[in-house]
Amino acid sequence: MAINGYNLSTKPYLRISGSNVETVVEIQLSEGKRYSTNSRSFLGDRTNEPEDVLIQAVLDVLRSELDPSSAIVKAQAQLEQANQKIAHNESEQNRLSALTNKIDKVVRVMAQDSIMGEKIAYGTTYKEMVELFPLAEVGKVYEPGAIFAVEDPGYVEINGEGKRILIQTNQSFTYQGETLAQLEGAPSQNGLLATWKFNALKAPNEQ
Secondary structure: OOEOOEEEOOOOEEEEEOOEEEEEEEEEEEEOOEEEEEEEEEEOOOOOOOHHHHHHHHHHHHHHHHOHHHHHHHHHHHHHHHHHHHHHHHHHHHHHHHHHHHHHHHHHHHHHHHOOOOOOOOHHHHHHHHOOOOEOOOOOEEOOOOEEEEEOOOOOOOOOOOOEEEEEEOOOEEOOOOOHHHHOOHHHHOOOEEEEOOOOOOOOOOO
16 A cells, blocks of 8 residues: 555565564655665564555655654653653552551550550450551661560460561661560560560459
8 A cells, every 4th residue: 555655665574683673664755757765773673564554654654854853852752751650650659658658646645545554354355456567677677666566376365366566666776686575674674675465354353
């Protein structure tokens, strides 16, 4: 199919160099007994594409070469689209980050009110709530007020509360892999942090 008098002068063919594959497309413009040809190469195998598509691809390249400003405008439009996509992604990331922070605050308030206020009646509830907090990371510095959990395989459960114990720092603290017993030692006694184990609620008549 001719476009503006142009036809394919030869069948598109591949030019392979190592792992690079290019399709060479040559078009021809006939004017009576005179004709001119132009060829350009494109990445990948495009030998099965329609004739008019290949002719238009060569014409687009020629047009951009003759009028660099059009290529710049096209590139700017593509860049603007890319920037808008990035901005949208950043906006979505910021929204999700803000939502995550709100959820973290809610979980933190619940823990402080329920676990640290010793209001939880069932060990399973304690277990589920503690699992919302990350396990301590060796070498990580926890700022004052940070809440995390440590897992103690030797801990004897009272009511199915699991092996994880909630820890809250009162001062900056670097976790070095201490066991629960070690944390309950000097760090806790010196007010560096507090450990919050599950405590079964007492009956109203209990003191």
